[in-house]
Structure formats: C-alpha cells, structure tokens
Amino acid sequence: MFSNTTSIKKAVGFINELDSKLFMPLLSRILQKIHLKDERSFTEEEEEKLQSTFNLPANDLELLLETLEFFLQQAAYHLAKPAVLTQQLLSLDINEDKVNIIVEAWTTHAKNVLQKLGQRTLAPNQLSDINWRLNLEMANMGRSKMKLPNAMFELKVTQEDMQQKEKIHLEFSHDELYAFYNQLETIQRQIDNLD
Numbered sequence: 001m002f003s004n005t006t007s008i009k010k011a012v013g014f015i016n017e018l019d020s021k022l023f024m025p026l027l028s029r030i031l032q033k034i035h036l037k038d039e040r041s042f043t044e045e046e047e048e049k050l051q052s053t054f055n056l057p058a059n060d061l062e063l064l065l066e067t068l069e070f071f072l073q074q075a076a077y078h079l080a081k082p083a084v085l086t087q088q089l090l091s092l093d094i095n096e097d098k099v100n101i102i103v104e105a106w107t108t109h110a111k112n113v114l115q116k117l118g119q120r121t122l123a124p125n126q127l128s129d130i131n132w133r134l135n136l137e138m139a140n141m142g143r144s145k146m147k148l149p150n151a152m153f154e155l156k157v158t159q160e161d162m163q164q165k166e167k168i169h170l171e172f173s174h175d176e177l178y179a180f181y182n183q184l185e186t187i188q189r190q191i192d193n194l195d
Helices: 006-017 020-033 044-054 058-077 082-090 096-119 174-194
Strands: 125-137 148-159 165-173
Touching: 006 058, 020 044, 020 058, 020 096, 044 058, 058 096, 082 096, 148 174, 165 174
Parallel strands: none
Antiparallel strands: 125 148, 148 165
C-alpha cells in the first residue's frame, strides 16, 4: 500500500515524535473529514494551534497531515484488514505504539468512512432525469412530402456541491440516434465485462 519515499520517511519522523495522547484525536478528526473532497481536516486557525502544540512549522505540519490522510485513504482503498495495515505501517519504521493507534482509529472508523466514501462520486455532475420526445418533420419550404424523424432529449444534470440542476438539450436524427445507441451498448458490454 505504501512506498517508503523521502517525504513519507520525513513524515514518519514527525509521527514517531508525536505525543500519543494527542495522536488519536488527530486521527479521529482526519477520519471524520476524509470523505470531503474540497475540505481540509482542520481550519487555518486549528492548524496554527497544531503547529504550536506539535512544535512544527506550517509545511512540516502539512506534510504530517497529508501523510496521515494518505495512509487512511490507502487503507480505505484497499479495504485494509488490521493485520495487513499493521504490517504495512511497521515496514515504514513507524513506532509500534503509533501503528497501534492508527490501526485502532482505522478499525473504529472504517465502516463509517467506507460508507461515506461510497456515497461520494468521482464526477461532480450527475444525470438526474431524462425527458424525451419524438418529432416527425412532414414538410419544409423546399419539399412538400417528406418524413424526417428526430428525437429530442432533455437531460437534467445535478451539480453535486450546489444541488443545482442544469438542462442539456440534444437532438438526434434517426442515424445519429442509432449510432449513439450502439455506443451505449458498447459501454454496457464493457461494464458487464468488469463484473
């Protein structure tokens, strides 16, 4: 799950120096906010307090918080069992007491974190509704007898963060709609093959 990079080694040094009594609340806070895409775990004011509490400059505190968040995100991504997570963290030379605290925090919050991450979408816009109608053009100024079918679609897209709905209008001729249908069928087959 983890590579022992230079920045992780540096962060591990900070982790090993932390007061164990303050470590669990720090992890709990990160786990409470880990599912939020654009929100930091701590406010600027809280980070300033953490800097003085842990005696770390701003960029070192940021590295520490980002590394802990990374560890927990990886645990969520891999659905890490406590034994595996323990082994992975020990291989990074994190002190055993800190590893135990991380694993305990993960074990305590894993179900809730996974549930919240499962509700989070990767795409900011989601299709929420489709309306359609079929039109048949029977004549125009140049031709009096003709039959040109076309399909009109109205897609309602909800933006995740604002709950606003945007309407997208599409118009397809018979051939265009058939080509679009074939593309959807191809996508469906590829999704089915993933199972």
